[in-house]
Amino acid sequence: MITMVDHHQVDAHSWAEIDLAAVQHNFRRARHYAPDSQLCAVIKANAYGHGVEQIARALSHEFRGGDCFAVATLAEARRVYQALGLRDILILRGPVNAAELTEILATGFMWVLHSPWQADLLKQELAFSEDTLAPRMQFQPLRIWVKTNTGMNRLGMSAQAFADIWPWLKSLPQQTSLTLMSHFATADEPALPLAASQLRNFEALADTVALDRECDGMSLSASAGILAWPQAHFSMCRPGIMLYGASPMVGEHGPAFGLLPVMSLKSRLVTINEVRAGDTVGYGATYHCQQDMRIGVIGIGYGDGYPRHAPSGTPVLIHAGGRVFEAPLAGRVSMDMLTVDLTGIPAAPGDEVLLWGQGWGQQLPAERIADLCQTIAYELFCQITSRVKFIYQ
Structure with missing residues (x-):
């Protein structure tokens, strides 16, 4: 609950009270809507402006096995790791060059592979390590989320590129965990046809490579998908804006879903x-x-x-x-x-x-x-x- 702030303790002319119990409550609401899924709490952009170290620490107390964080960049992942010492952090943009990939592989962060050129970087990195017996071959287990384009037309590889890359990833000798992911464009407006089309495309891609749903993860839903698309929850959901008490749904406010302002x-x-x-x-x-x-x-x-x-x-x-x-x-x-x-x-x-x-x-x-x-x-x-x-x- 928000408490009154003593004027004498506030030296700014404006201030933001951040309710950490509320963000924990909202995480539990995400769990309520997707009880059979693991949760990837999105804390990119300084936890949507709320302060990433404090928000991440509060949310970590609510985690169960398999839950994790998501950020946009490697720099953001470093910041969370330095604050909490956790490696269960997904880098949504993935590596932007070979140097970033080397660091990601060495640290064991999870990362999104969204383009064939990133797969080429990974091939080069693995081949270099094997050829030179360099220390870098002592990688952490590879934890890769393969992002496909199901209709958003932003990040995500084509169906053909995915069909080529997924079997190669499955054949790697390194210990590797894989998650198939995509992102809704209109989940916040369920009456529009695109989200249903994306869901069909997503499941068809999984079938194309005979994805093993017992061993490999699937993630399509962010906050709007959690609230409005239960058939798209799969093994992992990615709550973002709902963690901070706001509704992702067009025309709705957070209290309609039991969310509290943070x-x-x-x-x-x-x-x-x-x-x-x-x-x-x-x-x-x-x-x-x-x-x-x-x-x-x-x-x-x-x-x-x-x-x-x-x-x-x-x-x-x-x-x-x-x-x-x-x-x-x-x-x-x-x-x-x-x-x-x-x-x-x-x-x-x-x-x-x-x-x-x-x-x-x-x-x-x-x-x-x-x-x-x-x-x-x-x-x-x-x-x-x-x-x-x-x-x-």
């Missing part, structure tokens, strides 16, 4: 101005006061990562006089400040403000803010800047 972005009222009818507020004079009104100035802006394009009317929650009020933005977001309409709200300078998350027994879903800004909660979380102080609870 990040609560907060600031406080800096001052309150009395503005006359006919006056304008903010840059561009885009907000016109229809009556005399009180305008509150909040100490957060796009320099902190709050979206600049949040339109007038976007809500914030203000804790004033022991009660919680919803106030709408009035005028453009500035670098360091935003302004809100305080009509009917007995607020005073210093009162706390919630931009998204939860506080004082109420929630303001990040998805609601994202919808108004024509973006997604993923972006809101990831763009919080270093000027915001993070408080882990």
Whole structure:
């Protein structure tokens, strides 16, 4: 549960309270939806902006046999390994050159092989080690996720390339574990036909190489697949945005799936101005006061990562006089400040403000803010800047 923060302990004008118990709860919700699958917790991009070391450590306490982490790059994998000492980390982008592949093989990280040129790098690396009897031949077991393109048309090899590479991987003398993977493009909108087509393509690829489902893994579902496509759970699911309390489903918010907000972005009222009818507020004079009104100035802006394009009317929650009020933005977001309409709200300078998350027994879903800004909660979380102080609870 989020607790109140003592103003004297907060030396920043805006802060983010990170609820580690909530991220653990959300991981358990993923387990609830996919009880027969292992879970690969996606903590790339600094755990979606939440702080990767703290989030990874909290999630590791929820792991069962076969669970693991996923990051985008080798540098991210190093960071998690240095923090936790775990090697069960999947590098989603795979190696970008021979030097990265050498390090990955030496450390024993899991990695995604998504293109034939990466298979060529692996062949060269293995051949070099055998020919020279170099120390590098003492590799950790190979743990490779082979990514195929089933309709996303991003990373993933063609059906023909996969049919050529998979048997070669199976024939390697090194101890090797293989997982077939792909990625949904539209799992968040189940009515669209593409996801069903991708699922069929994925299973057909497995059949093409007579994949042994008892020995080899299969992974297709990220958060949306976990929630909406139980027939696509297979042996491993990859929860991402749902871990942080936001819904991946179009038009839905996290609470609909029993998810709890992890990040609560907060600031406080800096001052309150009395503005006359006919006056304008903010840059561009885009907000016109229809009556005399009180305008509150909040100490957060796009320099902190709050979206600049949040339109007038976007809500914030203000804790004033022991009660919680919803106030709408009035005028453009500035670098360091935003302004809100305080009509009917007995607020005073210093009162706390919630931009998204939860506080004082109420929630303001990040998805609601994202919808108004024509973006997604993923972006809101990831763009919080270093000027915001993070408080882990």
